[in-house]
Each structure stands twice: as C-alpha cells, then as structure tokens.
Amino acid sequence: MTGITALLEQQATRPRLSHDEDVAERFQKKGPKEFSGVTDLLVAEGWIRSLEIIFAYMGLTDADKLKCAVYMMKDDAALCRIIREFMSLRQGDKTVVEYIKQFERGCHFVPLIAYSAQEKMRQFVDGLRADIKHDVRMMDVTTYEAAVSTIRGW
Template sequence: MKRGDTTPRPRRGPGRPRKPHTESVEAEPVEYEEDYVRDPTEVEIDSRAQTPQDRARIPLLARSVKDRFTLFYGVPDPSVARSWLGNVEDTFEYLSCTEEEKAELAAYHLRDQVVTWWKMQKSLFGNQSITWALFRDAFERQYFPAPYRIARRQEFLSLKQGDRSVMEYEAEFNRLAEYCPQLIAQDNDRLDQFTQGLAAYIRIQMSGFTPNTYREALDRALMIEMTQQQVSQERGKDKQKAQGTAPNQKQQYKDKKKRKKWQGSQNASGESYRSAKTGRSSTGSSKSS
C-alpha cells in the first residue's frame, strides 16, 4: 500500500491459499506442413464392393497398389512388354480412376529410354486429351512390331493340341489369342477356332454334340479326355495281367512235360531190370546158360 492511500484492501482469510505464481510460457512456433504432392499411384480404390469381405480387402489393396505396379525399362522383348501391359490392366480392375488417370499412372512407371519415347508421343498428341486407349495403341505400335504380331497371329491360326493335354492346349490358346483379339471377338469365333485345334479323337466324339458356347466345348473336351485316360488305364492293367499269367502257364506246361518224360524213363528202366532178373529176353525166350 502506498503511503497516503486510505482505501481499504480486502484481507486474505485464514484458510485462503495464496495465489500461485505463474510463469509466462512462450508460445511455440507453429510449423506449417509443406504442400502435399499427390502421388500418381495413390488412386482411390473402387467403392463398389458391397460385401463385408470386399470392404475388408480395400485397405489392403490401397497399401499394395504400388507393389502391384512394375517398372518398364524398354527391354527389347515383346513378351516382357506384353506382360507389363497386362499387369497394368489387371491393376485397373481394383482402382476407380478415369481414362486419363490410367494413362498418367502407366506413364509414371516408365523408365530410361521409354520416358524419352513417351515425351515424343505426347508432343505428337498435342493438346489432345491422352486416354488409356491412346496410350495402349501407341505402346503396342512401339513395342509390338508388325512382324512379331503377324508371326503370333499365324501361330494362333495353326495351333493344334498335338501331345498337349486339353488344359495345356487351352492355356496356349489363350496366350496367343491376346495378340489377335479381333479374331475371337465373338464367342462363336472363339468356339470354332478352339474346336478346330482339338485332337482327332476328341473331335470325333464331339461330332454328335453341338456346344453353344466356348465353355461348353471346353467342358466336353475335358470329359472326353478324362474318359479316354480311364479306358487306357484299364487296358494297361488288363495287359499287365495277361503278361503276368502267360509265363506261369508256359512254365506249368514245361514242368508237366518234364514229369511225363521222367515217368517214361522210370518205366523203361524198371522193365529192363525185371527182364534181366528173370533171365528172359524181350521176346519171352530164356537166355542160354
């Protein structure tokens, strides 16, 4: 209280605590996050999954999107380029993105000289919006040369089952069909081409059966092949049984023949012994003393 100030001051009661002393705390500087740069691989997962199992898989797919993509370095091997392109298309089935985003996502995974090639292609497109169809056509023209496509097409048209099983023949059929999808655009075309390459015994047994779809022809061919394998196995078992019994019968015949020969020799020796004992010849006359 200042000297000369007569204003009454409220006194602290006996049980009233003193006001704690508070130290001034300097405010920490606020750190501002840098502007977020969107990764082209961070695309929203398709939300059309309705079942609980599909909804449970969505977080896992979101984390594995980057792992599903592989980089393409422009290896001069059409089969490698085809495999990379198929892997990209398979990944698009799990993503919800536009056609332009698909092209950007694929171009993001190009490396080395392929990047230079894609920059030239973009300059040729100009201001045109680049969709996945345009990217795919340009990519196939560059990394699937015309002679290679023609060779695969001829191989597909002349494909036969041969010594393959039906499943092996179907796998090769589908692999080559990817190089000429226009030839089997309709299911009837696919059915006819597949049936022509089947083995002769399958086509003969399918002559009385007219499949309506490609899947029916495949199932019928598998059933015929399975039946033929069972018949061959049964014939093999019967042949083994026949080969196993023949040596036994032959051995029994030899043993029987030996026994007859031995019995004949024993009878001949017995008669000669009795003749010598009685002193008579084989004609019945007595020997001279």
C-alpha cells in the same frame, strides 16, 4: 476465398488437352513398357498384365485401353507373327488342359476371335486333335465355354 478464386482463374487460362491427349499423358506418367515384338507368348502375356494393372488403376474405357496398348506396340511384324502362330495353334501332343491354357493366352492377341463367340468356338475346335474334335462335334456344343467344360475332364 481469394486463393480458391485465383486457382480457378489459373485453371481456366491453362490450355485444355483433348480427351485423347489427357489419357495419353496420364498413361505415360505410369511408365508403361513398350512391346518390342517378342514371339514368346509368356513374355507378351506379362506385358499385357502390366498394362492391365495400369488400365485398372486409371479406370480407362475399352477404347482408351486399346489406343494406349497399340501406342506401346513397337514391332508390328513380330506381333503379326504371334497372331499367325495363334491362328495355326494346334493341340498336337499337348494335354487338353495345356491346349486350353495356350488358346486362352493367344486370345489376348486376336480380339476378333476372342470377342466373336462363333469364331472362337470354330478356331478352338479346329485346333483339337482329330479324335477329340470328332467327339466335341458329335456332342453338338455351340459355345466355346460349353466345349471347354465338356472336355476339361477328359
């Protein structure tokens, strides 16, 4: 019993970390990699997946995940370039399936599109080839998911 009491007293006298400091300290102990601003979406996606593994293990809230991820970003200019590339993403010669995969990967970098159903739908349809865009608009689909399920079989 004396050992437990001594441990509790020791804990009480130790300086307390704020929530953010505690999360940051625990996060750093997991050895996350910095994002150096590469422009290859596959490399960036690998970085995101490595962070997601840490986030899942730690059971972080979305707000804490965002703070930790932003902290690991070291080259804002390169990240902005990835975002610009995504915003100008077009289907071009890609198949519908290839375009959907590339669009989904890009959504990781542009939360305002990924989490706004209307903006996600608009951005996706705007990037389709003219003939497919016309057909999707004629079908009057209202969500990204509906558009994807409609054209996935084409």
